[in-house]
Amino acid sequence: MAGDRDWSRSEVEICVAEYLHLLTLQLNGQRVNKRERAAQLAERLNSRTRTSVEFKHCNISAAITELGYPSVAGYKPRPHIQRMLVEVVEEQLSASRALEEALTAAVQRPAVATDIAFGGDVWVTAPAPSARPKKDIQTGPLFNAVRRDYFAEEARNRSLGLAGELFVTELESRRLHAVGRKDLSKRVEHVAKTQGDGLGYDVLSFDADGTEKLIEVKTTSFDKFTPFYVTRNELARSNEDSPRFHLYRVFEFRDSPKVFDLPGKLTQHCHLDPATYLARVG
Numbered sequence: 001m002a003g004d005r006d007w008s009r010s011e012v013e014i015c016v017a018e019y020l021h022l023l024t025l026q027l028n029g030q031r032v033n034k035r036e037r038a039a040q041l042a043e044r045l046n047s048r049t050r051t052s053v054e055f056k057h058c059n060i061s062a063a064i065t066e067l068g069y070p071s072v073a074g075y076k077p078r079p080h081i082q083r084m085l086v087e088v089v090e091e092q093l094s095a096s097r098a099l100e101e102a103l104t105a106a107v108q109r110p111a112v113a114t115d116i117a118f119g120g121d122v123w124v125t126a127p128a129p130s131a132r133p134k135k136d137i138q139t140g141p142l143f144n145a146v147r148r149d150y151f152a153e154e155a156r157n158r159s160l161g162l163a164g165e166l167f168v169t170e171l172e173s174r175r176l177h178a179v180g181r182k183d184l185s186k187r188v189e190h191v192a193k194t195q196g197d198g199l200g201y202d203v204l205s206f207d208a209d210g211t212e213k214l215i216e217v218k219t220t221s222f223d224k225f226t227p228f229y230v231t232r233n234e235l236a237r238s239n240e241d242s243p244r245f246h247l248y249r250v251f252e253f254r255d256s257p258k259v260f261d262l263p264g265k266l267t268q269h270c271h272l273d274p275a276t277y278l279a280r281v282g
Contacts, residue, residue: 007056009084011045015053016088019060020096022072027102034074056085061225063089068149069103070222073252076127077225100148106221107154111163114257116170126249126260127224129269154220155229164219164250165192165202167257172205172215179208200237201245212244219250224258226251229275230266238266 007015018041025032038057039050058078061071063086071077093099116122154160169190176185184206192202201214214237218228228249238245247262247269262269 005046005048007082007085009088011048012056012085012088013092014045015041015056016060016085016092019057019064019072019075020092020099023064023070024096024099024102026072027099027106034072059085060089064093065225065227067093067147068151069093070150070220070226073223103148103150104153107150107157109157109221109254111157111160111221111253113163113166113170114253116167116174116257122171122257122259124224124258124260126262126269129271151220151227152229154222160219160221160253161217164253165190165217167219167250167253168215168217168248168259169203171259172203172213176206176208181206181208184208184210198233200231200233203248213246214241214244216245216247217250218247219253221254222251224249224251224260230270230272235266235272238264 018037022032022034022037035050035054038053042048042050042053045053054075055078057072057075059081061075062077062079063081065071065077067089169188173185173188176182176188187204187206189204190202191199191204199214201216203215203217205213205215207213216230216234216237218230220226220228230247234247238247242264245264247266248259249262250257250259252258266272
């Protein structure tokens with residue numbers, strides 16, 4: 001079958017070019033029918049199946065995420081990537097000025113607090129951790145000319161982080177009010193603002209029985225599979241106060257914000273890669 005054949009370099013190049021075009025359109029707020037485009041692309045690629053094209057897009061998502069770029073929404077990153085695909089992705093990223101400009105604008109764009117369409121559609125199930133090979137941080141450096149950590153750049157967007165924290169503060173207050181705990185609803189506190197951001201969490205809330213919830217908020221304008229940074233302080237808080245600790249991942253914030261909850265120790269839910277070191281001289 002055509003979908004089972006090895007991919008030629010020319011096919012991979014066409015598929016990567018389409019993927020990066022889709023990503024650029026997404027970042028610019030232009031909606032497309034990805035299923036229809038995948039079917040059209042399959043016809044161009046020696047009659048491959050739409051499913052095989054979509055699977056290849058998922059491989060590209062994995063490759064591009066490892067290079068510090070967000071992925072196309074709907075194409076869940078799938079590991080076990082062929083080396084040739086990585087090479088093609090790197091080549092085309094280095095030449096894609098339109099994508100670079102769209103990404104820079106996306107991660108730096110100011111954000112404001114958004115109204116909450118309170119309902120079940122706000123909450124989604126957290127993605128299950130996928131198996132992936134462990135990296136040796138001593139022998140596996142990330143030397144790559146096209147690597148750009150857009151996740152870190154977005155994390156430095158203070159207006160986006162603040163807007164996400166305000167969103168969660170209001171969300172928690174409304175949740176408690178809806179279950180008849182108006183007293184607790186009034187006690188929800190944006191502690192990152194009132195007490196400082198060194199506590200290892202951003203919002204103090206409660207379960208309906210009065211148990212405290214220590215909520216760390218991580219916000220992105222990209223999809224739910226987008227990696228995020230945690231500090232040593234936040235990791236320690238999740239370990240020491242695991243019964244009360246929750247990480248709320250707010251995603252697709254600029255479009256239609258959604259949230260999933262990672263309760264307890266972060267190591268139970270996330271693959272943690274050491275990213276930076278504090279260096280002292282003398």
